[in-house]
Amino acid sequence: MRRIPFIFYCLTFFCCLCVSSAVMAAQTDLRTVLTDIEKRSQKIITISSDFVQETHLSMFDDTVVSTGHFMFKAKDKLRWEYLTPIEDGFALDGTTGVRWNGTDGTRQPFTLQNDPVMHVVATQLLAWASFDQQWLTKEYDIKITASSPLTFTLTPKSAAARTVMSTITIVFSQHRDSVQRVELHENGQDFTCITFTNTVINGPVPDATFR
Amino acid sequence: MFDIFRRVYTILAPKKFFLLGACAVVVVVCGLLFSRLIVREDIRTMLPDGHTQVASDFELLSNSPFTQRLTITVSHPGGNPLTAARILADALQGTIFPQVVTGPATEISPVILTRLIHTAPGMLTANDIHTLEQKISPTRVHEALAKDFRTLVSPRGMALKKAVSMDPLEIRSMIFPKLAAAARLINVRVENGQFISRDGNHALVLADTDVPMTDSLGAARVMARYQQAVQALPPGATAILAAGHRHTLANAQTIKNDLKIILPASLVLLTLLFFCFLRTRQGLFVFLIPVAVVCIAGVGTSALYGSVSGIVLGFGAVLLGISVDFAVHVFYALRQPDQNPSQVLAEIARPVIFGALTSCAAFAALLLSDIPGIRQLAVFTIFGLLVSLTLSLLVLPHFVTPAPEITGHRKRSKPCRSPFKGGIIVVWAIILGTGLWFGAHTQINGDLRELGYVPADIRSDEQATRTIWGGMREIAIVFAQGTTLEKALEANDRVWNYLHNTEYAQKMVSISPLLPSRKTQTANIARWQTFWERNSNTTLATLAAQGKTFGFSTAAFNPFADLIQSAPQTMTAQTLQVLGAGGLLDMLTARTAGGVFVLTLLPDTPGTRHLFSPETEHTLSARFVSAGRFRIMLGHAMQKDVLAFGTVAFAAIALLTLILFRNFRKTAIALLPVGAGVTAVLAVMHLGGHSLNLFHIVAIPLVMGLGADYGIFMVCRQDAAFHHGTDEAVLFSALSTLAGFGALTLASHPALFSIGLTVLTGITAALIMALGVIPRLQGNRV
Numbered sequence: 001m002r003r004i005p006f007i008f009y010c011l012t013f014f015c016c017l018c019v020s021s022a023v024m025a026a027q028t029d030l031r032t033v034l035t036d037i038e039k040r041s042q043k044i045i046t047i048s049s050d051f052v053q054e055t056h057l058s059m060f061d062d063t064v065v066s067t068g069h070f071m072f073k074a075k076d077k078l079r080w081e082y083l084t085p086i087e088d089g090f091a092l093d094g095t096t097g098v099r100w101n102g103t104d105g106t107r108q109p110f111t112l113q114n115d116p117v118m119h120v121v122a123t124q125l126l127a128w129a130s131f132d133q134q135w136l137t138k139e140y141d142i143k144i145t146a147s148s149p150l151t152f153t154l155t156p157k158s159a160a161a162r163t164v165m166s167t168i169t170i171v172f173s174q175h176r177d178s179v180q181r182v183e184l185h186e187n188g189q190d191f192t193c194i195t196f197t198n199t200v201i202n203g204p205v206p207d208a209t210f211r
Numbered sequence: 212m213f214d215i216f217r218r219v220y221t222i223l224a225p226k227k228f229f230l231l232g233a234c235a236v237v238v239v240v241c242g243l244l245f246s247r248l249i250v251r252e253d254i255r256t257m258l259p260d261g262h263t264q265v266a267s268d269f270e271l272l273s274n275s276p277f278t279q280r281l282t283i284t285v286s287h288p289g290g291n292p293l294t295a296a297r298i299l300a301d302a303l304q305g306t307i308f309p310q311v312v313t314g315p316a317t318e319i320s321p322v323i324l325t326r327l328i329h330t331a332p333g334m335l336t337a338n339d340i341h342t343l344e345q346k347i348s349p350t351r352v353h354e355a356l357a358k359d360f361r362t363l364v365s366p367r368g369m370a371l372k373k374a375v376s377m378d379p380l381e382i383r384s385m386i387f388p389k390l391a392a393a394a395r396l397i398n399v400r401v402e403n404g405q406f407i408s409r410d411g412n413h414a415l416v417l418a419d420t421d422v423p424m425t426d427s428l429g430a431a432r433v434m435a436r437y438q439q440a441v442q443a444l445p446p447g448a449t450a451i452l453a454a455g456h457r458h459t460l461a462n463a464q465t466i467k468n469d470l471k472i473i474l475p476a477s478l479v480l481l482t483l484l485f486f487c488f489l490r491t492r493q494g495l496f497v498f499l500i501p502v503a504v505v506c507i508a509g510v511g512t513s514a515l516y517g518s519v520s521g522i523v524l525g526f527g528a529v530l531l532g533i534s535v536d537f538a539v540h541v542f543y544a545l546r547q548p549d550q551n552p553s554q555v556l557a558e559i560a561r562p563v564i565f566g567a568l569t570s571c572a573a574f575a576a577l578l579l580s581d582i583p584g585i586r587q588l589a590v591f592t593i594f595g596l597l598v599s600l601t602l603s604l605l606v607l608p609h610f611v612t613p614a615p616e617i618t619g620h621r622k623r624s625k626p627c628r629s630p631f632k633g634g635i636i637v638v639w640a641i642i643l644g645t646g647l648w649f650g651a652h653t654q655i656n657g658d659l660r661e662l663g664y665v666p667a668d669i670r671s672d673e674q675a676t677r678t679i680w681g682g683m684r685e686i687a688i689v690f691a692q693g694t695t696l697e698k699a700l701e702a703n704d705r706v707w708n709y710l711h712n713t714e715y716a717q718k719m720v721s722i723s724p725l726l727p728s729r730k731t732q733t734a735n736i737a738r739w740q741t742f743w744e745r746n747s748n749t750t751l752a753t754l755a756a757q758g759k760t761f762g763f764s765t766a767a768f769n770p771f772a773d774l775i776q777s778a779p780q781t782m783t784a785q786t787l788q789v790l791g792a793g794g795l796l797d798m799l800t801a802r803t804a805g806g807v808f809v810l811t812l813l814p815d816t817p818g819t820r821h822l823f824s825p826e827t828e829h830t831l832s833a834r835f836v837s838a839g840r841f842r843i844m845l846g847h848a849m850q851k852d853v854l855a856f857g858t859v860a861f862a863a864i865a866l867l868t869l870i871l872f873r874n875f876r877k878t879a880i881a882l883l884p885v886g887a888g889v890t891a892v893l894a895v896m897h898l899g900g901h902s903l904n905l906f907h908i909v910a911i912p913l914v915m916g917l918g919a920d921y922g923i924f925m926v927c928r929q930d931a932a933f934h935h936g937t938d939e940a941v942l943f944s945a946l947s948t949l950a951g952f953g954a955l956t957l958a959s960h961p962a963l964f965s966i967g968l969t970v971l972t973g974i975t976a977a978l979i980m981a982l983g984v985i986p987r988l989q990g991n992r993v
Contacts, residue, residue, distance in 0.1 A: 064364055082365070088361045103361075165369060192369065
């Protein structure tokens with residue numbers, strides 16, 4: 001039997017060392033960045049921002065562009081409001097909320113217990129707004145796909161969630177203090193892109209906004 | 212006739228030590244067998260059996276998936292109760308708790324919604340199709356598409372896209388209530404797949420066990436396992452338990468603790484009586500008789516039934532304390548100085564035998580009961596009384612010698628004031644009048660919970676559980692029965708249709724809307740297909756035309772076209788499993804040897820109870836079972852038993868007494884202690900604000916039997932040519948009974964206390980009547 005040269009062992013060991021160091025560095029880097037973002041987020045009490053949403057769905061002949069306003073107040077208050085082309089939205093305060101339809105002026109209260117879809121939506125929005133690292137890393141495989149601007153790509157861990165959404169891309173502002181753009185990619189060609197502008201951190205946001 | 216005892220005495224007298232040896236062997240053998248008896252510790256023996264409604268209701272309740280469930284509330288101030296609940300659930304999971312849940316069987320996810328739409332045709336009723344007809348008008352289609360557009364643009368759009376393309380007209384809105392009807396819970400919200408209280412401070416853990424709630428030994432195992440699991444909770448977290456097993460164990464422990472007080476107290480009192488009344492070594496034989504009797508009666512009953520109930524054994528042993536009375540009378544008679552023992556025996560045998568027969572008759576009335584435990588108790592007691600009678604008349608006399616003259620209680624009869632004329636009528640009128648009045652005004656309580664001891668900590672934990680989660684344990688269950696699941700589902704559909712139009716429609720939990728029977732689904736699907744054969748083309752055309760207004764593509768609703776034009780799927784138990792909702796079906800079905808039951812849950816109120824008459828239940832092939840109705844029915848069964856026991860026992864005692872005396876006056880006098888004893892029990896019950904329960908009912912024949920004994924002996928003493936120490940014997944008998952049973956009033960456990968109170972009251976009244984009133988009515992001796 002031919003003997004394997006000693007140099008081969010050395011090379012193999014060296015390669016393993018390099019690969020594992022790179023993996024460890026990447027993990028350390030991701031953890032550092034996530035922790036950094038989470039620390040910044042912990043200082044955020046309120047967020048107020050305009051947004052432009054582009055909805056690319058095969059069910060529509062054309063891209064639907066909508067605009068609106070988003071508000072958040074730690075730790076469980078949300079307001080997501082469309083201003084054009086529809087005037088719909090919802091506000092959430094804890095586990096109860098209200099949905100409104102600007103076309104007919106109706107307001108419909110809901111609870112997260114009774115509206116599972118709103119429960120999913122609210123849980124996602126709150127986790128992103130407060131950058132709940134524990135929840136996000138539990139639900140998603142997170143990768144840094146660009147460092148400037150900082151861009152994460154999130155892939156749902158749950159198979160059930162992956163049937164609805166394949167990936168989420170989150171792009172932070174240059175100063176990494178707010179989210180600039182979110183892309184939600186579904187299976188197939190459909191995706192939604194939301195761009196946030198005029199973001200104000202820790203500005204005054206009355207509680208009544210969320211009722 | 213009673214001369215036979217003289218001859219038997221004469222025959223056995225030379226062989227008395229052989230007789231003693233033979234008795235000792237029998238008692239030792241029975242003692243050994245007694246220690247190996249198969250003892251069943253199950254409260255079920257104290258519930259009616261056979262084909263009574265109470266019995267079948269209890270059987271159904273026992274088989275429902277909720278009975279064996281432990282409800283655990285987990286709190287963790289400063290921590291996360293959900294995490295603590297999961298830790299506890301993991302620690303509990305195992306052989307004793309095969310199923311532990313912390314969250315609902317299913318959550319309504321968008322994926323489930325999409326799948327449910329495929330099975331919608333089988334679920335939609337005629338009313339739903341009527342609603343659907345309105346949804347396909349151009350105006351309503353426009354409105355629906357406007358809503359769909361808004362939904363797709365909103366953050367919810369991604370989750371609901373498939374549902375919208377398959378169901379643009381929101382047919383799913385007609386399915387939500389059907390799913391909610393099966394998954395409705397009380398005062399609970401769901402967070403991260405776990406049950407949590409409205410205030411978010413408490414999490415819920417539900418642990419199912421196969422150990423019957425009524426099994427006290429099993430309950431000890433369940434509680435030990437629970438206590439072990441609780442140790443796994445993180446520091447600061449606490450758990451509150453509400454479970455029947457906890458009651459069972461607490462009761463068993465309370466009885467043990469009570470016995471630690473009662474037995475020494477009885478022993479002290481009986482020792483005092485011994486020194487006051489008997490004061491001889493021969494007197495010890497009297498006390499040995501009940502010990503021998505319990506062993507022999509236990510073995511005899513077990514031989515007859517195959518096993519013996521622990522409850523019967525416990526109470527029976529207490530009841531057989533009265534078996535000492537026959538020995539006492541024989542002892543006192545034989546201790547009289549200067550008497551021929553065989554002659555005395557022949558004379559005393561008559562009242563002793565009739566006393567035993569009246570006691571047996573009183574207990575034989577218990578054989579009429581629907582409650583197997585009471586029937587077994589009757590057999591056990593009668594067995595014991597007959598053994599005691601035999602030992603008292605055949606064995607004991609050989610070991611009792613006449614006392615020296617100085618210790619005798621011999622008192623020659625002397626003239627007495629003349630009897631109180633019309634006294635018997637007056638006294639009986641008072642007794643009957645009082646007894647009937649109190650009898651009519653005394654309540655009977657069929658609530659089994661009242662028979663048990665509920666410690667303060669269990670009471671407060673159950674109250675806390677009710678406050679946090681609502682009255683989730685106060686539910687009524689409608690059992691829809693069938694030989695197969697399909698047949699049971701058909702019955703369940705009938706129950707749903709019956710209740711659907713009542714005020715309880717929104718409060719009931721039923722699988723029927725989500726999983727109708729195949730028969731119902733076939734009818735629903737036929738209706739759906741007929742509808743779309745008429746309307747599919749126009750509806751699709753309207754959708755296409757109106758959809759352009761909102762920018763929908765021409766292919767946007769192709770899945771909907773497929774849905775209404777293809778053969779619909781039916782919902783089955785397997786489909787529910789695939790949808791992840793199999794837990795709902797498991798929760799709402801029960802299988803027994805008698806068939807399959809599909810359950811509907813309702814609030815347990817007088818209103819819901821009123822909805823289910825026997826005729827309605829027959830029509831629906833369903834049974835309404837609730838703890839509230841169960842209590843009422845058990846109360847009625849007990850009321851029936853009380854009347855039957857009372858009437859039959861009294862009639863039998865009266866007849867035997869009449870046969871003995873062949874004289875109405877003497878019979879009426881001899882029965883006075885019986886009437887006085889029962890009347891006093893009823894009076895004390897009513898005046899003390901108590902209601903009669905199962906254990907009072909068991910104790911009343913004892914009062915009647917002993918009362919009859921006292922009366923018979925007191926009347927017989929008048930006929931005897933000499934004094935047999937009857938007054939002392941009756942006094943000693945009554946005092947020993949009071950010492951044994953009166954001590955039970957020291958018990959914390961309601962069952963022991965009930966028996967103690969009944970006997971204390973009844974025997975005291977009977978004693979006063981026997982020693983205080985009967986001599987005055989007889990008028991010739993004091």
